[in-house]
Amino acid sequence: MSRRTRTAAIGAGAALAVSVCALAAVAHSRPAGDTHAQDKGVILAEGNDRHPSRTARDWVTYADYAVVVTALDDSAIEPDADDPDNPVGDSGPVMRKVRLRVDKILWSKEKPAHEPPAAFDWNAFGWHQDEDGERIEMSGAHEPRIEPGHSYVMALQWQAPQCPPGDDPVPGQWRGLGDESTIPYDQGVLGQGEFEGRTRTAPAAEESALPSADPNFGLRDELVGRNAEDLAAKLGETQPGTPETAGEPADACT
Structure with a gap:
């Protein structure tokens, strides 16, 4: 599978606000000695991005901020037993809610609204649950899973x-752009840390x-091995482009 292939209708980088529509998954084996290893590996889900996220211009065109964050804890978003479309015990994705602390603001658009x-x-x-209720870890392909620590x-x-x-209203929230709008950053090194659950x-x-x-x-390729200050400098010297779409989405609250 090509690193840049995007096929289905969901993606964690695009973040999933309400429901999962479709899933294209592959088993992802782990190398020997991996401290997070599981016999069944990690299922990788393919999905569509909300916005372009590959280049510095994409970031400064669509993002409000670039930040350094640390994942503090997480919890499963358990299926709703009263939802006939997502009964407990059925197979499918189980999502997680992760609490993130903002450690540093690296860049801001000129006039952010918030x-x-x-x-x-x-x-x-979070996981893919099979028909027997067993759960296997799941991550978006080509992006971090976002794990505590x-x-x-x-x-x-x-x-x-x-x-x-x-449908029920969806509250305002901070979201990513796409699968390349989150970069691992353990020990202050871009690219180092958790990626696809490893x-x-x-x-x-x-x-x-x-x-x-x-x-x-x-x-992400250009700055691998460098630090967040290098990324901030790159964003600071980059001019935004013209967004592919503008204005509020059609189902925005009025």
């Missing part, structure tokens, strides 16, 4: 409250980075 958060909740992939750099965008016709070193991240001649080369 103050940056000190902490916020993040909807993340790890640090990340994130491009954040405030999504206003939404009122989809026929912990990897900076050299391993550098080995998997795309070369600059590759047409999909992006910010």
Whole structure:
């Protein structure tokens, strides 16, 4: 599978606000000696991005802030037994709610509509539950799973409250742009830390980075092994482009 392939209708980088629509998953085996190893590995879900997120221009065009965060704790978002479309015991994804602490603001758009958060909740992939109720860890492909104890750099965008016709209102929340708007950042090194549910070193991240001649080369590849100040400087010298879409979504609350 190509690193940049995006196929289904969900993605944790695009964050999942209400429900899971579709899933394309693959088993992901872990190397020997991995401290987070499981016999069945991690299921990787493919999904669509909310916004472009590959380049520095994408970040400064769509994000309100770029921040360093630490994941503090998480909990399962258990299926609703009263929901006939998602009964307990049925197979499918089980999501998590992760509490993130903002450690540093690296960059801000010129006139953000909201103050940056000190902490916020993040909807993340949790597990895929089979028909017998057994759960296997799940992560979005090509992005971190977001696990407690790890640090990340994130491009954040405030999504206003939404009122989809026929559904419960969705409160306003901080969301990512896409699968490349979250970068591992353990021990102050970009690329080092948790990625797709595994912990990897900076050299391993550098080995998997795309070369600059590759047409999909992006910010995450360019700055692997460097620090957040380098990323902040890159964003600060980058001019935003024209957003592909503008205005509030059609189901925004009025």
